[in-house]
Amino acid sequence: MGGSSSVESLLHQTDLPYSAQIMAVLLPPKFKVPQIDMYDRSKDPVDHLENFKAQTTFHGFQGEIACQAFPLTLKWTITGWFGTLKPKSIDNFEELAKQFLTQFMPSRRQRCPAAYVLTVKQKEDENLKTHLALFNKERLTTNEQDEKITLAALLEGVWLCSPFMEELARRTSSTLREFMDKADDFVSVEDTLQALLDPCKEDTKFEQKNKQADKKGKPSRRERAREGRSDRNLRLVHNNLSVQEEERERETRHPIKMGSRYCKYHQRGSH
Incomplete structure (x- = not known):
C-alpha cells in the first residue's frame, strides 16, 4: 500500500521546471550541446555561465533553447540541484541563471581589487x-x-x-x-x-664542446709519465726475452760437452 503514491511523487520530482512557453519551443534539427567544460562545482559558476552565454550567442540560440540546453552542461553530481526546482517555476533563462548562481555562489572565486x-x-x-x-x-x-x-x-x-x-x-x-x-x-x-x-649561441656552445672534447682527448702529464714507464718496462721485458733466446740458440749451436778438458768459456775441448 502506498506504492503508487510514492511512484507518483517521484515522477513529479522529475518534472522539468520550465513553463509551458519554454516547453513549446522545439530544439533545432542540427542542435548540438555547447562545447564547454561541464560544471562540477570546482570552478567559478560565473565563468561557466559566461562561457555558456558566449556559445549560445555565437550559435544564435533563443532563450528557450538556452534553458533546455543548460542542464546538459552540468555533471551528474550537480543535476540533483536542477531536480529540486519547482515545476513551471522557470519562465526565462535569466531566472534559471539566477537560481544557478544563488545555489553555487560559495564556489565563486574571490577576485582581487x-x-x-x-x-x-x-x-x-x-x-x-x-x-x-x-x-x-x-x-x-x-x-x-x-x-x-x-x-x-x-x-x-x-x-x-x-x-x-x-x-x-x-x-x-x-x-x-x-x-x-x-x-x-x-x-x-x-x-x-x-x-x-x-644560431650564434649554438655555434659558441658547439665550439666549447669541441674544446672540452679536445682537452679530454689529450693525456695529462701523469698519464704520459705512466705510459712512458710502461713502454720502458715493455722494452726491458723484450730485451730480456731476446737475451734468453740468444743464449738458447748459442747452446743449441754449441752443445756443452762433459769432457774433462772442455772449457765452458772458450766452448772448445782444449785451451
Whole structure:
C-alpha cells in the first residue's frame, strides 16, 4: 500500500521546471550541446555561465533553447540541484541563471581589487613579452578592469633599466592602446634579435664542446709519465726475452760437452 503514491511523487520530482512557453519551443534539427567544460562545482559558476552565454550567442540560440540546453552542461553530481526546482517555476533563462548562481555562489572565486595590478612589476631578468603575459594573467583576477589604473600599472611596472623604458621616456603613452602598440613593436624587435642570436649561441656552445672534447682527448702529464714507464718496462721485458733466446740458440749451436778438458768459456775441448 502506498506504492503508487510514492511512484507518483517521484515522477513529479522529475518534472522539468520550465513553463509551458519554454516547453513549446522545439530544439533545432542540427542542435548540438555547447562545447564547454561541464560544471562540477570546482570552478567559478560565473565563468561557466559566461562561457555558456558566449556559445549560445555565437550559435544564435533563443532563450528557450538556452534553458533546455543548460542542464546538459552540468555533471551528474550537480543535476540533483536542477531536480529540486519547482515545476513551471522557470519562465526565462535569466531566472534559471539566477537560481544557478544563488545555489553555487560559495564556489565563486574571490577576485582581487582593481588596484592589485599595481603590484605587478617587471623583474630584472624578465623580458617585456613575459612580463606582459604575466600582467594580463593577473589582470583577469581583478573585479573590474579600469583603463586608467591598468595604464598606470603598466607604466610603473616596467623595469627602470629596461630598454623599453627609453621608448616610453621619449613619448609617454596617454592611452592603453598606444602603450600596447609600442609594446608590440618592441616585442617584435626583441623576438627578431633573439632569433638572430640563437644560431650564434649554438655555434659558441658547439665550439666549447669541441674544446672540452679536445682537452679530454689529450693525456695529462701523469698519464704520459705512466705510459712512458710502461713502454720502458715493455722494452726491458723484450730485451730480456731476446737475451734468453740468444743464449738458447748459442747452446743449441754449441752443445756443452762433459769432457774433462772442455772449457765452458772458450766452448772448445782444449785451451
